[in-house]
Amino acid sequence: MASVVSRGRGRRTINEINMVPFIDVMLVLLIIFMVTAPLITPSMIDLPSIGKAGRQPDEVLQIVIGKEGTLELKGKTQSVPVTLDGVALAVRGMQGQSGNSAVVISADRSVKYEQVVKVMDKLQRAGIQRVGLSVQLVN
Numbered sequence: 455m456a457s458v459v460s461r462g463r464g465r466r467t468i469n470e471i472n473m474v475p476f477i478d479v480m481l482v483l484l485i486i487f488m489v490t491a492p493l494i495t496p497s498m499i500d501l502p503s504i505g506k507a508g509r510q511p512d513e514v515l516q517i518v519i520g521k522e523g524t525l526e527l528k529g530k531t532q533s534v535p536v537t538l539d540g541v542a543l544a545v546r547g548m549q550g551q552s553g554n555s556a557v558v559i560s561a562d563r564s565v566k567y568e569q570v571v572k573v574m575d576k577l578q579r580a581g582i583q584r585v586g587l588s589v590q591l592v593n
Contacts, residue, residue, distance in 0.1 A: 511556035511584060515548055517541065519561040523569055541573060542580030549582075560588035 516528040517536075525536045529548050536544045549555040557577060561570050570587070577585050 511554055513549075513555045515545060515555050515557045516588070517545075517557060517559045517573060519559065519565050519569055519573065521562045521564050523565065525573065538572060538576060542576050542582065545577065545582060546580065554584075556584040556586060557582060558586050558588050 513530060518526045518528060520526065525538060525541055527534045527536050527541070527544050527548065534544060534548075545555075545557055559570060559573055574585055
């Protein structure tokens, strides 16, 4: 019978990390990716070209919301005071037949955002497509 020779207090602890399980897992993952990569079909991205870009608006209409909540519709040549209920009808009247006019909403700094959202909601419900917000302050 062979005798076991031990030095000191018994078994020594190993201070090294066992890399074999890590390498096994990495090789399995590598094989999985190598097998599945050819099966994935590349998707096509439809990038816009110059011909597909939206047309520039014929006219820019501006709705100005004053400090007291008053609404004013400004076109190229005229400025008309409007009410909240009549804002969509007034915009449709100024747009005319083309319907390719952009509407920009400008509001005073002290106006509640709720008022701006109400105007945007009225325009959206009327089917007006091009609505934007101005970032400049109205004096």
